[in-house]
Amino acid sequence: MWEETVSVTPPYHFDKVLERLSLDPLNAVDLTARSIKVPLRTRDGKLSVITVQAKGTAIDPVFLVSGETDREEMIERIKHIFQWEQPLQPVLDHFSKTNLSALFEEHAGTPLVLEYDVYNCLMKCIIHQQLNLSFAFTLTERFVHAFGEQKDGVWCYPEPKTIAALEYQDLRELQFSMRKAEYAIDLSRMIADGALNLAELPQLSDEDIMKKLITIRGIGPWTVQNVLMFGLGRPNLFPLADIGLQNAVKRRFALEDKPSKDLMLQVSREWAPYLSYASLYLWRSIE
Structure with missing residues (x-):
């Protein structure tokens, strides 16, 4: 010990x-x-x-x-x-001069904490796609309890090779949709077979990672942006299509309707190069 x-x-x-x-x-x-x-x-x-x-x-x-x-x-x-x-003071100093200054004062010192493994992050993102948060957590928990490993009372996500060996029906029995079961298992097979090397992602730029992952069935821009943020800790991502972020922006700026993509871009312009922190703090504001 x-x-x-x-x-x-x-x-x-x-x-x-x-x-x-x-x-x-x-x-x-x-x-x-x-x-x-x-x-x-x-x-x-x-x-x-x-x-x-x-x-x-x-x-x-x-x-x-x-x-x-x-x-x-x-x-x-x-x-x-x-x-x-990753010191947070430069982030706080930056946002003190923006339209999110009050929010960053409220949540000062909150870092961008990562998922424990990039594969975990990918599986979690796929499972969470188009689900409400409560059921997304329930489905992820079923997945990990069914195929993961437990030690000292703590659950760990399964390895890619474990999920690669499954049939789609194995995930359907947990209430995965057929499409989501295909996404999770097919991606795991790519990783287990070496067709996708997750270990090389940290060396690539955000743009190159987007180009590499976006071609994989079941992975869209929202998933890649979340992997960049919570799998790799990249500091400048703002998933415009995220419903939670849209709701948070609507509340923060007292909008009558859900913000358009153009409005999201407009209000977030001064947040770079720390858009990921803006995303995190906005999520925190409605959680």
Whole structure:
């Protein structure tokens, strides 16, 4: 068993992080202990559970990270997932001069936290497509419980090879639509067969990732934008077609109707190069 104390550049509001992560029933969040257990697979596929616990405050963020094996690899992955090496003060300074200044003051120190694995992010996006959030979480939970792996009471998404070996009917039995079952299994087969190498995505530009993924059946611009944000931590994405964002913009700017694409582009013009943070904070405003 190893433990390591990690200090992070303030502001960093871990309690707001945990609050958002607790919306997903698959996340092992303890709001009282201010901690989360993170299931990660090592390079050789072994499942490891890492505990991250806040020991400091938003203005003095300190964390105790603990696990059983692969200390160096796990620490680096945790730093990446929770974006501990991406200072938030420049983001706050930028938005203090924009039409979202009040929103960023309210949620100051909220980072862009990533899904634990890019494959997890892809599966979650496919499952969540065109579903209300409540049933999307339910369906994702069924998927992970049926085909994933549990360790120390924490559930981990299945590996691509596991889903690649399924028949479409296996997912239909969980209440997947036929089309969604095809998307999830066919994509998993591409990854398991090596036709799609997720490990190369971090080295590619946003534009090249969009070109690569958009050709795959079941993956549209919304899914790619979410993968860029929550799978890879890219800072400048604003999914115009996202219904939640449209509703948040409507409420934030007291609009009578849902905003058009042109209006969304107009109000968001001054948010670059941190559009992903604007997206996150707008989602937070209606969650």
